[in-house]
Amino acid sequence: MEIYQLRxxxxxxxxxxxxxxxxVLHLSQPAVTxxxxxxEEEVxxxxxxxxxxxVVLTRAGQELLPQAQEILAAAKQLLNQARSLKGQLTGKAQLGITLMPDLLRIGPWVARLTERYPLLEVCLHQGVTGDVLNAVRKKELDGGFYLGKNPYVNVHTVLLDNMRLRVALPPGWLARVQPDNSRELGRxxxxGVSQFSSLSKIVSELWRELNISPKKVSESDYFLTSMELVKAGVGVALLREEDALAAAAAGELELWPDLVKTAELQFVFAADKATDPVLQALVGELGPVWHIPVPELQ
Incomplete structure (x- = not known):
């Protein structure tokens, strides 16, 4: 049974x-008949x-009329919805995420994207920062999050935040050294951090600044894992300040005084994708979530 017949x-x-x-239907009477x-033949x-x-409805006609009206109303609603979607952004965004999703504000960001662009499919892939940057450079991903300095001219960035990092020690370790001499950290x-994570470059840079070359007893790609190793007495690590301060307040670790390292948290994308409507939508919704000016891509 066709919609026009129900109408x-x-x-x-x-x-x-x-x-x-x-x-009313702009049809001939024989066509309506x-x-x-x-x-009638179908039912x-x-x-x-x-x-x-x-003409008047039979008993059967009276029973079927409300359902026919509901079907027509639903069909009209479907058509209106389709018309509202016409011209909207469509496509699939492949994105690399690193660190912790809450740190990257993934939930609010994707929520804004799906609300404003219902036809856009957002696909998230977890990885270490170095892998995400390389995948973006090779256009295997449309964009991603990266911590540290971007070395590639064919990759553009949007600065989201300057993350503060602190040197954390297991409980009681400050008593083993002289806290006023940062070179003591070398003892x-x-x-350590995996070479595939950009955090390894930040740690290496810190060691150069302090002129130390300490022994690595373990490796971790993620802040929270490193923090658990510090708490357990495995060794010293560079942690996100918010996490480190909370753990220090709870007596779970100690912080090297007056030593703060900063790292740029950025959204990265291939330079030649700047004018792509999907990429522009992704960057556009970062602004309200991170409370930063939305850059004009060109």
């Missing part, structure tokens, strides 16, 4: 006359009775 059935029921229904007959029972003044074992 004819409902219109005839409302008008009570084939000729008047034909005028043929459509009503087709509906297997008569839906109208002829009277001197026109302690460290929790």
């Amino acid at each position: 004819t059935f409902v219109t005839v029921a409302q008008q009570g006359h084939l000729t008047q229904a034909a005028e 043929a459509q009503i007959k087709a509906v 297997g029972m008569p839906l109208f009775e002829r009277t001197a003044g026109g 302690l074992p460290w929790v």
Whole structure:
């Protein structure tokens, strides 16, 4: 049964006359009659009775009319929805995420994207920062999050935040060294970072600044894992300040005084994708989430 046949059935029921229904539907009376007959044949029972003044619904017609009206209303709603979607952004965004999702504000960001662009599919892939940057450079990902300095001219960045990092030690370790001499950190074992993580470059840079070359006793790609190793007494590590301060306040670790390292947290994307509508939508929704000016991509 076709939608246009249901529309004819409902219109005839409302008008009570084939000729008047034909005028409303902009059809000939024989066409209206043929459509009503087709509906009656499909349901297997008569839906109208002829009277001197026109037609009236049979008992079966009265039972089916509300459902027919509901179907027509649903079809109209579907059409209106389709019209509202016409011209909207469509596509699939492949994105690399690193660190912790809450740190990157992934939830609020994707929520804004899906609300504003219902036809855009957002696909998230977890990885270490170095892998994400390389995948973006090779255009295997449309964009991603990266911590540290971007070395590639064919990759553009949007600065989201300057993350503060602190040197954390296991409980009681400050008593083993002279806290006023940062080179003492070179005598302690460290929790290192995988070479595939950009955090390893930040740690190496810190060591150069302090002129130390400590022994690595373990490796970790993620801040929270490193923090657990520090708490357990494995070694010293560079941690996100918010996490380190909370753990220090709880007596779970100690912080090297007056030593803060900063790292740029950025959204990265291939330079030649700057004018892509999907990429522009992604960057556009970063602004409200991170409370930063939305850059004009070109």
